[in-house]
Amino acid sequence: MEGNLNMVGYGLAAIGPGVGVGLIFAAYINGVARQPEARGVLQGIALLGFALVEALAIIGIGLAFVL
Amino acid sequence: MHLVKVARAAEGEEFNPPGPADFEFPPIFGDGTFFTKPMLIVVLGSLAIAVLFYLAARRAALVPAKAQFMGESVYGFVRNGIVGDSIGRAGRPFVPLLTTMFVFIAVLNIAGVIPVLQLPATSKIAIPLFLALISWGVFNYVGIRRHGFVGYFKNMMFPPGLPKWIYILLAPLEFFSTVIIRPITLTLRLTLNMFAGHLVLLLTVLGGEYLLVDKGGVYAVMSVVPFGLAIILTFFEAFVQVLQAYVFVLLTALYIAGALADDH
Numbered sequence: 605m606e607g608n609l610n611m612v613g614y615g616l617a618a619i620g621p622g623v624g625v626g627l628i629f630a631a632y633i634n635g636v637a638r639q640p641e642a643r644g645v646l647q648g649i650a651l652l653g654f655a656l657v658e659a660l661a662i663i664g665i666g667l668a669f670v671l
Numbered sequence: 672m673h674l675v676k677v678a679r680a681a682e683g684e685e686f687n688p689p690g691p692a693d694f695e696f697p698p699i700f701g702d703g704t705f706f707t708k709p710m711l712i713v714v715l716g717s718l719a720i721a722v723l724f725y726l727a728a729r730r731a732a733l734v735p736a737k738a739q740f741m742g743e744s745v746y747g748f749v750r751n752g753i754v755g756d757s758i759g760r761a762g763r764p765f766v767p768l769l770t771t772m773f774v775f776i777a778v779l780n781i782a783g784v785i786p787v788l789q790l791p792a793t794s795k796i797a798i799p800l801f802l803a804l805i806s807w808g809v810f811n812y813v814g815i816r817r818h819g820f821v822g823y824f825k826n827m828m829f830p831p832g833l834p835k836w837i838y839i840l841l842a843p844l845e846f847f848s849t850v851i852i853r854p855i856t857l858t859l860r861l862t863l864n865m866f867a868g869h870l871v872l873l874l875t876v877l878g879g880e881y882l883l884v885d886k887g888g889v890y891a892v893m894s895v896v897p898f899g900l901a902i903i904l905t906f907f908e909a910f911v912q913v914l915q916a917y918v919f920v921l922l923t924a925l926y927i928a929g930a931l932a933d934d935h
Contacts, residue, residue: 648752648757648921651914651917651921652921652922654918655918655921655922658860658864659860662860662863663856665863665867666862666863669690669691
């Protein structure tokens, strides 16, 4: 079997951001369910949080290819 | 023209997974790396944007026609949906810049799912890096013009109302995150999202092609799975591409808002 151990490392590294993104959208859905009229405000915040958390996963994939 | 890479896995039985080498293209004309496929996409994309906005603004009327309505809804989305929520009324002067950024990034990203082109030009780091440097220059310039050079950095590094000793930790951290980390994450987020998305699409399509053409037999039937995935992922990628353009512009707007704010 051939391959690069970096990719296994990246798979492990993606767990954290995966949990984080899940938490963010869970909170967003909860918020909208409780207060549907707040959807517009919450959407921007949720996407912003998603982008910030996802950056970790994205940096991980960059390092997996570079290192 | 060498627009498409051909004959990847033609030799041998082994499957060659796609990698970073798939993002390197031979020059279309001239030599070196000056005019390659990403550059062609940038030129075509810029022309398309220019023509679309020209058509939208050509006969501006009180009751907008189709083209004008489209142009205005993109502008209105950036003005109300991004700038209105983050900067407020003070952000009006930045709307043209942010709209241009949004449309430019969105079009270059969407090139990744347009047949024949099928490469997000933003997966080459130079383009997001340049855009991130524009964003970095704008929010720092705006902040320095608003508060003065010393005032801007004092505002950034020493937010009032905290115990004295904490500034030893906070000041370098804030400086580092605002001045150095921000442009880097802006660049990497856009580049690597497009890079990873394109890689996944390549993997599904090449995997399906390998099963169908090189293996044949029972495997040819199984190639339905990767090809089906490729179709679903193409739609997902189109969504991600627009979302990343939105995120880039939203973050730029928030950075400008932070630079303009009186206290942290």
